[in-house]
Amino acid sequence: MDIKEEALKKHYEWQGKIEVISRAPINTREDLSLAYTPGVAEPCLQIQKDPELSYSLTRRSNLVAVITDGTAVLGLGDIGGLAGMPVMEGKCCLFKEFAGVDAFPLCVKSKDVDEIVRTIELISDSFGGINLEDIAAPRCFEIEKKLKEKLDIPVFHDDQHGTAVVVGAALINAAKCAGKKISDLTVVINGAGAAGIAIGSFLLELGIGDLIMVDLCGIINKDDKYENPAHAQIAQRSNKNVRKGTLSDAAKGADVLIGVSKPNLFTEEMIRSMADKPIIFAMANPVPEIMPDKAKAAGAYIVGTGRSDFPNQINNVLVFPGIFKGALSVRAKEITEGMKRAASYAIASVIPDNEITPENIIASPLNKEVANKVADAVANAWNNEKINRKEV
Secondary structure: OOOHHHHHHHHHHOOOOOOOOOOOOOHHHHHHHHOOOOOHHHHHHHHHOOOHHHHHHHHHHEEEEEEEEOOOOOOOOOOOOOOOHHHHHHHHHHHHHHOOEEEEEEOOOOOOHHHHHHHHHHHHHOEEEHHEEEEEEOOOHHHHHHHHOOOOOOOHHHHHHHHHHHHHHHHHHHHHHHHOOOHEEEOOOOOHHHHHHHHHHHHHHHHHEEEEEEEOEEEEOOOOOOOOHHHHHHHHOOOOOOOOOHHHHHOOOOOEEEOOOOOOOOOHHHHHHHOOOEEEEEEEOOOOOOOHHHHHHOOOOEEOOOOOOOOOEHHHHOHHHHHHHHHOOOOOOOOOOOHHHHHHHHHOOOOHHHEEEEOOOOOOOOOOOOOOHHHHHHHHHHHHHHHHOOOO
16 A cells, blocks of 8 residues: 555544644533633633733633645645645644644635735634645735734744745755855755745845745846746845856856755756755655755765655754744744744754764754754744843
């Protein structure tokens, strides 16, 4: 039985991967009076007086909504929210297993930006954070931007920022292993969708030397005009030398080649044209832009993929549970760039410098200690930023 058949069989058995468990025992009349009427009226009245008490008197302090419109589901594309529910439930499982965070899946039956934003805004008081998931670009950028403006709880599009943070962590250690400075790296990213743009923006925040973004039309540069605002913005921040041409042209002399695109788009010739000790992150799933054995044969020094059957699996599960755990612990109002940088360095630090090798640049996604490290780093970053803003 292959993995698809086995997974389908298990999903029939599970009939859902999450359930609600009561934290309040109800065995006696007194239990009933305390958890429900008449006793429950008092915490209701306290929250009415001070809404912040909702974090102390309800589960809001540890509850995240995992929300999708089902338009970009896990490599399956626009299959709709209902069909994406198994993925959202899986995400909720990961929140609980890796960080002890309670998460609830919500599938919104709409593709209208304002309708989705309004829906999430109306239910936001029930949650301590919002994890947006599997929403297609460019709609995902606008939804996240509007929600951040409207809500006073963290809003995090994991396909963008979770991917960016874990790629950043992998690159920090890969650069160490290759004996290169982050500030000297020229990074090429193939795929300028939600993940690609977010990775590029984040790596610029980490301080890379230059970024070259490539989409279906070739190298993105500031001389060209773009209808997509995200493309227009990244064009102004990247490609210092205004290089033009194809992916092959972009790869020449580059230190790092990152793929968040489609299978088999990286060639051995591209890798041979790169700088010394080339770093390849081929993250298309399930088939990467180039298979690791081919990349190595062409001279790649370090190869990472999104797959669990090769070394250096670059997986978002190292990011989002810890980021939300940390943000919830300090009641952060948002996930800042500083918090994301702190998360990246925390993930990278899980592997001591003396244990970093070309086949060991990133912690296993199954390492449950990572979430605690990330949570501590994220909480400290938020508190430090509060002090710097004098919000003590």
